[in-house]
Structures are given as structure tokens and as C-alpha cells.
Amino acid sequence: MEARNKGIYVFILAGLLVSVALALLVSPWASSAPDGLEKVAEDKGFLEKAEETDPAWESAPIPDYAVPGLTRETVDEETGEVVEEPTKPATALAGFIGTVAIFLIAWGLALVLKKKKPEEAGTAP
Amino acid sequence: MHIPDGFLNTGVSVATGAVAAGVVGYGLYRAREELDERSVPLLALCAAFVFAAQMLNFPVAGGTSGHFLGGVLAAVLLGPWLGGLVLTLVLVVQCLGFADGGLTALGANVFNMAVIGAVACYYLFALGKRLLPKSRTSFLAAVGVTSWLSVMLASGACAVELAISGTSPLSVALPAMLGVHAIIGIGEAVITVLVVSVVLAVRPDLVRTYDLAGPAPVFADPEVNR
Numbered sequence: 001m002e003a004r005n006k007g008i009y010v011f012i013l014a015g016l017l018v019s020v021a022l023a024l025l026v027s028p029w030a031s032s033a034p035d036g037l038e039k040v041a042e043d044k045g046f047l048e049k050a051e052e053t054d055p056a057w058e059s060a061p062i063p064d065y066a067v068p069g070l071t072r073e074t075v076d077e078e079t080g081e082v083v084e085e086p087t088k089p090a091t092a093l094a095g096f097i098g099t100v101a102i103f104l105i106a107w108g109l110a111l112v113l114k115k116k117k118p119e120e121a122g123t124a125p
Numbered sequence: 126m127h128i129p130d131g132f133l134n135t136g137v138s139v140a141t142g143a144v145a146a147g148v149v150g151y152g153l154y155r156a157r158e159e160l161d162e163r164s165v166p167l168l169a170l171c172a173a174f175v176f177a178a179q180m181l182n183f184p185v186a187g188g189t190s191g192h193f194l195g196g197v198l199a200a201v202l203l204g205p206w207l208g209g210l211v212l213t214l215v216l217v218v219q220c221l222g223f224a225d226g227g228l229t230a231l232g233a234n235v236f237n238m239a240v241i242g243a244v245a246c247y248y249l250f251a252l253g254k255r256l257l258p259k260s261r262t263s264f265l266a267a268v269g270v271t272s273w274l275s276v277m278l279a280s281g282a283c284a285v286e287l288a289i290s291g292t293s294p295l296s297v298a299l300p301a302m303l304g305v306h307a308i309i310g311i312g313e314a315v316i317t318v319l320v321v322s323v324v325l326a327v328r329p330d331l332v333r334t335y336d337l338a339g340p341a342p343v344f345a346d347p348e349v350n351r
Contacts, residue, residue: 031190053131107169
């Protein structure tokens, strides 16, 4: 069983590599069309409700899955405003950072939550 | 299906947030018992995979895209409580780190995608598994059908929340949401069945809900099995 339990880390590492590869290499080529809810909101005329509302949280380090600084400034044809447009490197790096970060956060959170074994619990208050 | 700020009224935000907080709180309590040396790294991997896969929007009909949800995948691999926590964590990181989904709608998004999409759908999956013959094929069939249903139920809940909030009448929002998500749900089912098949082929002992053949998967203290 020892080998089996060590083997799990091989599986975890392989799975993490697949996840990182998806986020880093595939996500820049993902569809940028509106998703189901966004499309329905557009078609049924309530997308403005979101556009007119100031976001309640404006401190996201990587807004819209595009690393700031790697984005491209373009002029919106309809409004004439200068908007930041994601580039492939901006999306790839966002995916990489997000995937690795969430892996580490989840692992850390799980370790904190995990009940201590009886022998360890004995020393804890 | 991440709801932005502005779509929901205060009542719906608070009500869904309260239910979500209750379920997640209970999930955290259950996690204490369920987390062990094997499920800790698996939970981390599951969260990373769900996050990465959610970035991969695939085109569906009519200038629309859909993406993987992952609730059923997480629940099939880890059980309802750890699975629900995976989805909750992904949604929190997406909201705070990537401005995907509004902060005021975070409770509703957790309610739709973690509470319904993972926890509730786990029980639908368990029911399907009990009704079907015990085989690998019917296990995967239950995974596929529940995956499709999870997207339908989550998008249906989203439509109900929009309707109660006065954003879009139910007669408009519900058919529109279910219509597009019926197609997105097929993608969900294909991806979930594919990933579960791969894990079953490589490490069937890591699929927590797979208990069809042979001795029960060993989740016990590794000390005993040396």
C-alpha cells in the first residue's frame, strides 16, 4: 500500500500538468462569444442592468482573465471609448497563474480543515 | 453562468447567500472528517482542473459559448461535501481574483453551481446509480445524465432568481436559459464522462463513488494497509 500511496502524487502531478497545459495553451484559443447567461441577457434586453452597475469588487488582480500590462488598448467602435482587450499571452498567463494559485490555495485550505489524527490531536488543546 | 452585479435584487442575493453559506458551512464541518492524506491532494487537483477547464469556452449555436461547470465531476470524485467545496472555492477565486461573477451575486452563484450543481446533483447521481444495474457502463451513464441535468438545474435556478429579482420574467428567462444550456449540458456530460473514464482507467480507487466491483476503495488509515 506504501507504493500505492506514493503513486497518488504521480497521478496528482500528471493531472496538474494537464490542467496547467489546458489553461496555458488552450485557453487563449477558447471561444470569446458570450456565454449562455450573457447571450440570454443580450437577447432579452437586460444586459444593461449589469453594464450600468458598478462592480461591488474592483480589486481583482487579473480582471476578465487577462493579465494587466499584457492587454492591448483598442477603441470600442460603438462607444468610442478606449478599452483593454485581452491578448493571447494575457489570457495564457492568467490561466497559468489561476490554475497554480487555486491548486495551492485548495491544498492549504484542505490541510487546515483536515482533522488531526488522534495521536496529533492529543497534543493540541 | 456566472451572474454579474446588477441582475439580482437584495432579497434574492441575501436569500441565496444565506442558503449557500449554510450548506458551505456544513460542508466545511463534514470536510474535517472526510479529508485525509489521499483526498487533500485530490481536492487540490480537482479545484485546479475545474478552474482551468472553466476557462475553455466552446462555441455552441448562434454566437454563444458555453463552458464546463464541473460540479458533478467534483462530486463523483470526492463526494458531495468536498465536491461542493471545490466548486465554492473556484467561484470565490474567480470572483475576487478575476472579476468573473459579481460579489453581490457570489451567494447566488455558489447556490446555483456548488449547492445545486455539485451537492444536490450528487444525490441525483447516487439515485441514478442505485436504479441502474451495477456496471461500469451504467456508472458512466449516470455520470453523463447527471452532468447534463446539473447544467439544466443550475441555469433553471438562475432564471428563477432573475425572475424573482424582476430582471426578466420567468416565461422569458426560463425557456431561454434552458434552451441554450440544453446544448451546453451535452458538452458538460461529454467532458465529465471522459475525465471520469480516464480516472477509472488509471486509478479507479480515486473515484470515491465508484464502488461496484472488488473490495471497497481503501480510504482508511494507510497505517493499517502496510
